[in-house]
Amino acid sequence: MSLFSILVIALGWVISMIYEDSSLVLLAVFIAIFLNIFSYWFSDKIVLRLHKAKPASRGDYFDLWNATENLAITAGLPMPKLFVIEDSSPNAFATGRNAEHAVIAVTTGLLKILDKNELEGVIAHELSHIGNRDMLLSTIIVILAGFIALLSDFFLRSRQFGDRRNGGNGLAIIGIALAILAPLAATLIRLAISRKREFLADATGALLTRYPEGLASALRKISASSAPPMHTANDATAHLFISNPFGNKNSKFHKLFLTHPPIEERIRALIDANDRGI
Numbered sequence: 192m193s194l195f196s197i198l199v200i201a202l203g204w205v206i207s208m209i210y211e212d213s214s215l216v217l218l219a220v221f222i223a224i225f226l227n228i229f230s231y232w233f234s235d236k237i238v239l240r241l242h243k244a245k246p247a248s249r250g251d252y253f254d255l256w257n258a259t260e261n262l263a264i265t266a267g268l269p270m271p272k273l274f275v276i277e278d279s280s281p282n283a284f285a286t287g288r289n290a291e292h293a294v295i296a297v298t299t300g301l302l303k304i305l306d307k308n309e310l311e312g313v314i315a316h317e318l319s320h321i322g323n324r325d326m327l328l329s330t331i332i333v334i335l336a337g338f339i340a341l342l343s344d345f346f347l348r349s350r351q352f353g354d355r356r357n358g359g360n361g362l363a364i365i366g367i368a369l370a371i372l373a374p375l376a377a378t379l380i381r382l383a384i385s386r387k388r389e390f391l392a393d394a395t396g397a398l399l400t401r402y403p404e405g406l407a408s409a410l411r412k413i414s415a416s417s418a419p420p421m422h423t424a425n426d427a428t429a430h431l432f433i434s435n436p437f438g439n440k441n442s443k444f445h446k447l448f449l450t451h452p453p454i455e456e457r458i459r460a461l462i463d464a465n466d467r468g469i
Contacts, residue, residue: 312406319395385430
């Protein structure tokens, strides 16, 4: 949150200097504070609506409810709200501002292909995100990373079509460079956070179920799935999911910006844990 806020404020300061209007940096500070507060309270609702998730009832999804309830008790966490996304691509994510307001959403494709142990492995992974408070961090960067991209795009377009004062000085060049590099920096922060927290959630989930092979087997099935990418796949929320929602067949360029560690590495770490008797 601090790093993203610094990026927003720095970009706002440079823009205010270029346009000789100190109110712009104050506006950037206000927006950074407002977005932190707004994303803390409402980002989970935004993500659920974006992916068209619907509440899951106990009667319709008894196995999902049973697995989640038992694992939540084991983890010492409140029972999260459950949602289902109508999509053939197997995937899941956790979101919410804290454990008391947590949400786990799974796709119908995931429920279709996993057995009981594998489903428990996935749910344990998502509960680990909740226990580790990863979902708060993840949902906040959805909002902040998007805002940095919008602010940068606004500045670049204003230089192209609008006011060009101070257009030839060094500060304007710095501003343009910052407007171009800030979204890239935001993306790198988001990717670094996401990859590290996925490994941690895998490890914590394995400790919760005491059966690493369950999650490892689930990841194998998810990786081997021939289902098309999620129809609501979005770069801004891809880091929330247990697996890349765009599918596993990516170009070499796209692989540079994946939000998840390679599934092979995650499975290898789980198998090593299983061999050590976790």
